[in-house]
Amino acid sequence: MLIDETETRFYVADSTVPDAGNGLFTKQAMRQGDRFEVIGVLVRRDSLSDKCTHFCDHHKFRVGEDLLLIPMGIGGMANHSLTPNLRKVFDGERVFLELTQDLAADTEVFFTYTEYAQEAFGLLAK
Numbered sequence: 001m002l003i004d005e006t007e008t009r010f011y012v013a014d015s016t017v018p019d020a021g022n023g024l025f026t027k028q029a030m031r032q033g034d035r036f037e038v039i040g041v042l043v044r045r046d047s048l049s050d051k052c053t054h055f056c057d058h059h060k061f062r063v064g065e066d067l068l069l070i071p072m073g074i075g076g077m078a079n080h081s082l083t084p085n086l087r088k089v090f091d092g093e094r095v096f097l098e099l100t101q102d103l104a105a106d107t108e109v110f111f112t113y114t115e116y117a118q119e120a121f122g123l124l125a126k
Helices: 048-052 054-059 115-120
Strands: 010-014 022-026 035-037 040-044 061-063 067-071 086-091 094-099 108-111
Touching: 022 108, 040 048, 048 054, 054 067, 054 115, 094 108
Parallel strands: 086 108
Antiparallel strands: 010 022, 035 094, 040 067, 061 067, 086 094
16 A cells, blocks of 8 residues: 655644644645645554554544544644644545634644543643
């Protein structure tokens, strides 16, 4: 199976969030409702494949009740914010990130991580 990112409207660079590593940024001005697909590998929840990829559990996207998507492209580079400018949208077994507002070029994009991921990354208030 070949996975190849084809999205060209974004780039990866140092995040504006301290200690977050890389972030995902718009290359051009974009409009509310623009979306891109999170590409990756689907695994069945609680399967051997899920268990063997436990190290990346906090990066997986839940797709319905039984599937998880392990992101393999830029969709996995969007960082967390409690005031996001992206939202997750599901279409069957496909996952998209959709802009919730108009954005200028060179704007970092964020979505809100699940509580599990927030805990794994130490983002929950104590």
